[in-house]
Amino acid sequence: MNQHIEHASVQKEACRALNRLTYHNNENRIKIPREGGIQAIIDTMKQNISHADVQEQAYQALYNLACNDENKITIASAGGIHVIIRTMKKHISHAGIQKYACKTLRNLSYNNDENRITISDEGGIQAIIDTMKKHMSHID
Template sequence: MEKHSNHQLCLQYCCWALKNLSLNEANKKKIAASRAPRLIVDALRNYPGHAGIVEEACGCIRKLVWGNADNQNRIAQEGGIEAIINGMTMHVSKASVQQQCGLALGDLAWSNESNQARIGRSGGIPPIIAGMHAHPTHSGTQGGLALGNLASLCVANRKIIAHAGGIPAICKSMKTNLQYPGVQEYGCWALRHLALDPDCKAIAIREGAPQIIRQGMQEYPNRAGVQEQGNCALKNLLG
């Protein structure tokens, strides 16, 4: 990647290789301790218009940061959050890119209040919602997981999501994608945290969120995640 920093296809496949190598925990530690995080972010930053680089770099970032606070912070320090957002905004029409970018932001935000706030300040929330609107029936681009993670600890993000139209987008997503239990679970996850804000709670109730949540729970009575998140969301909305 260092020797061929001007060769876009090389960078794409290097990110792809690192992503797959990161499936092994020992490899993941070696990659994280090397220059790789900086090189991945550099590729993403230097070629935001190359869909393949954006998709594979975000996929690699996801593997590196999932459940690892040190790696979350390392990617953020390298400027990865801003690079992901820039790449995401340039490929709204490509569902696979939207999926990987949105999930990467969500994974960077997981249980990390600093990253949540940085994503919100950097304008990362509207692109997630734009991806939901652009691909309404693509389960992978429905941003419930990312929006829920972003709203879980950062109070300011709840208001940003509301102002960006995120609550109607989540409700529409759940109604449109009833056949996908993951969309129902993560939609409830997002609404659960958004309902902690009084203004967000009022918007969600106005959008019919309680009925939408109940419909998902009725559709998947044996899906533990749907039931758990649905009950938590209803408690926060109606309590």
């Protein structure tokens, strides 16, 4: 991922692969962060902020990784909460991004008071409310 950070299509597929590898797989949720996977995902999100398809795949991977308590801390320490909220604002009309952003924030805040405070301080509550207002008609 780090070698092709400027190639959105490569980043999208890399995030998709990490998403699949972490889906209901606790072992990979531990291995991937050790290899720098969380930082790579966050760097990808920063570099490709305008690419909705990259963002959606990155969110899905972070959502799975945030099921692990240690990963919640790693994601927050790497600036992940700030990036999540920033991309939520950038892609307010994209239902898929908003869905996984909210799910990721939910996982990051579960049993983690520090992340709850950071989410609030970074404007996450307002971003979630804005999402609710914008996507009132979406059932999913």
